[in-house]
Amino acid sequence: MNIEVSQLAKLPTTHGDFLIQSFKEPHPKGLKEHLVIFTKDLEDIPTVRIHSECLTGDAIGSIKCDCQAQLNYALDFIDDNSGMVIYLRQEGRDIGLFNKINAYALQDKGFDTCEANLKLGFKDDERTYEIVDFIFDYYKIDKIKLMTNNPAKLGGLKVDVIDRVEVKVGKTPQNSEYLRVKKDKMDHLL
Numbered sequence: 001m002n003i004e005v006s007q008l009a010k011l012p013t014t015h016g017d018f019l020i021q022s023f024k025e026p027h028p029k030g031l032k033e034h035l036v037i038f039t040k041d042l043e044d045i046p047t048v049r050i051h052s053e054c055l056t057g058d059a060i061g062s063i064k065c066d067c068q069a070q071l072n073y074a075l076d077f078i079d080d081n082s083g084m085v086i087y088l089r090q091e092g093r094d095i096g097l098f099n100k101i102n103a104y105a106l107q108d109k110g111f112d113t114c115e116a117n118l119k120l121g122f123k124d125d126e127r128t129y130e131i132v133d134f135i136f137d138y139y140k141i142d143k144i145k146l147m148t149n150n151p152a153k154l155g156g157l158k159v160d161v162i163d164r165v166e167v168k169v170g171k172t173p174q175n176s177e178y179l180r181v182k183k184d185k186m187d188h189l190l
């Protein structure tokens with residue numbers, strides 16, 4: 001993989017003062033510019049949240065899903081405890097923003113989040129995590145504590161996951177069905 005790494009910059013946020021760096025990945029679905037946000041004092045075994053982009057949640061505040069609440073929780077958590085958020089540009093479980101909106105339209109007609117993606121001709125989850133291995137190599141991290149409710153993420157990484165940190169936030173009346181599908185069909189622990 002021919003991955004480019006940006007300079008390291010400071011990023012003051014409402015959650016705390018972080019460092020930020022971008023990783024540019026040539027990808028079959030187009031060039032992807034990922035972000036890594038981390039605290040200045042990074043522990044040898046850092047707490048890491050791997051967050052996949054959700055523009056409607058992260059930026060617009062959609063409560064169809066729990067993405068913004070999880071991202072905010074992760075940024076607050078690493079500010080308090082030290083750690084890293086890897087922000088992957090794989091919108092809509094990597095079907096892309098345009099297709100995600102079409103999937104939302106199908107969900108409005110009664111299909112669940114998995115059925116809608118399948119109906120559009122995609123897998124229910126198209127995401128890949130090779131770039132994450134590259135990022136950990138880059139920072140010479142070989143052991144982490146992973147912030148996740150998704151046990152499938154625990155096995156797919158090259159690093160040793162020595163502990164799991166739960167993220168139990170973001171439940172709303174509007175996303176209870178979405179979270180039920182994540183729990184029942186995608187083996188999330190909620």
Ligand SMILES: [Zn+2]
Nearest residue numbers: 054057065067
């Ligand atoms: Zn979302």
